Amino acid sequence: ILIPFLGLVLAFWFYSARENFKPEMLKGKRVIVTGASTGIGEQMAYHLARMGSHILITARTEAKLQKVVERCRELGAASARYISGTMEDMAFAEHVVKEAETSLGGLDMLILNHVGTSYFDYFNGDVGHVRKLLEINFLSYVAMTVSALPMLKESEGSIVVVSSMAGKVGFPFTVPYSATKFALDGFFSSLRQEFSIQSVNVSITLCILGFIDTENAVRAAAHRLLVPPAPREECALEILKGGALRRRELYYRYGSTRLPLLLRDWAAELLDYLVRSRYRLDSAEKN
Ligand code: NDP
Numbered sequence: 001i002l003i004p005f006l007g008l009v010l011a012f013w014f015y016s017a018r019e020n021f022k023p024e025m026l027k028g029k030r031v032i033v034t035g036a037s038t039g040i041g042e043q044m045a046y047h048l049a050r051m052g053s054h055i056l057i058t059a060r061t062e063a064k065l066q067k068v069v070e071r072c073r074e075l076g077a078a079s080a081r082y083i084s085g086t087m088e089d090m091a092f093a094e095h096v097v098k099e100a101e102t103s104l105g106g107l108d109m110l111i112l113n114h115v116g117t118s119y120f121d122y123f124n125g126d127v128g129h130v131r132k133l134l135e136i137n138f139l140s141y142v143a144m145t146v147s148a149l150p151m152l153k154e155s156e157g158s159i160v161v162v163s164s165m166a167g168k169v170g171f172p173f174t175v176p177y178s179a180t181k182f183a184l185d186g187f188f189s190s191l192r193q194e195f196s197i198q199s200v201n202v203s204i205t206l207c208i209l210g211f212i213d214t215e216n217a218v219r220a221a222a223h224r225l226l227v228p229p230a231p232r233e234e235c236a237l238e239i240l241k242g243g244a245l246r247r248r249e250l251y252y253r254y255g256s257t258r259l260p261l262l263l264r265d266w267a268a269e270l271l272d273y274l275v276r277s278r279y280r281l282d283s284a285e286k287n
Contacts, residue, residue: 033057036068110148118177158202158204158244163206
């Protein structure tokens with residue numbers, strides 16, 4: 001009885017001793033947000049603008065980026081600029097980081113959030129698509145991290161990696177996407193270990209998100225999923241809080257139990273069953 005009790009006391013002490021988030025933590029910080037023309041990335045840009053950060057955003061669609069930058073300026077960003085291009089091109093990924101060096105004189109936070117278009121259906125066997133998605137969702141994250149590291153080491157800054165529960169647990173209908181998100185966990189969790197060994201004071205926050213109400217996600221998945229999506233504005237703020245507080249991982253809308261992860265190692269078959277039960281499948285598919 002004593003050991004679980006002491007465990008609970010220690011856990012309570014640990015959580016109450018943790019620093020709380022204050023918007024001033026991001027005031028004046030130089031931040032790159034990728035995939036910020038829509039969805040969660042766009043909302044992160046607006047939160048950062050309200051907090052008074054210097055913002056550099058990127059995505060492919062210039063017209064949308066222009067509008068987001070204008071809004072960021074209205075909301076109070078210390079500065080806001082964009083570069084448009086595709087993350088299929090590693091030279092472009094590196095160019096975005098160079099732009100931060102040239103125009104902001106350094107970098108405090110690198111938020112890797114963009115995601116290439118995929119399908120929400122049974123795996124169709126298209127190996128070329130898996131390769132392309134790995135380039136966009138994984139390799140460009142690696143390329144940007146490598147380019148940004150000298151600046152982040154200097155500022156003792158943060159890397160924020162936006163991932164998904166589909167990057168921790170097997171979900172149906174997202175085979176290529178899940179592969180790219182699992183890859184992010186492997187790369188960034190290993191890198192975090194090396195930073196710790198080498199006393200590199202750059203934090204890495206891996207964000208594990210559930211279903212969020214962005215236009216693209218709702219259009220792709222709402223007809224299949226039996227769970228309601230969570231709000232993107234709140235999600236975006238939680239990601240920024242996790243990054244500013246240098247958290248190791250952030251779970252949005254999974255509560256403190258992180259139930260899927262508890263079950264993953266102890267009752268994998270049960271977890272698989274519970275995951276499938278959250279999808280709308282017709283009777284032919286269930287057999
Ligand atoms: P959106 O589809 O709304 O936004 C994706 C962003 O990435 C857009 O700005 C898009 O802009 C950009 N993008 C797409 N392709 C490329 C490309 N080839 N090169 C550069 N930029 C590109 O995504 P969400 O906001 O829904 O998701 C944001 C993050 O959250 C992603 O990492 C996603 O995996 C994760 N997540 C989302 C969930 C959800 O339910 N929404 C659930 C779990 C995780 P453009 O088209 O102009 O290039």
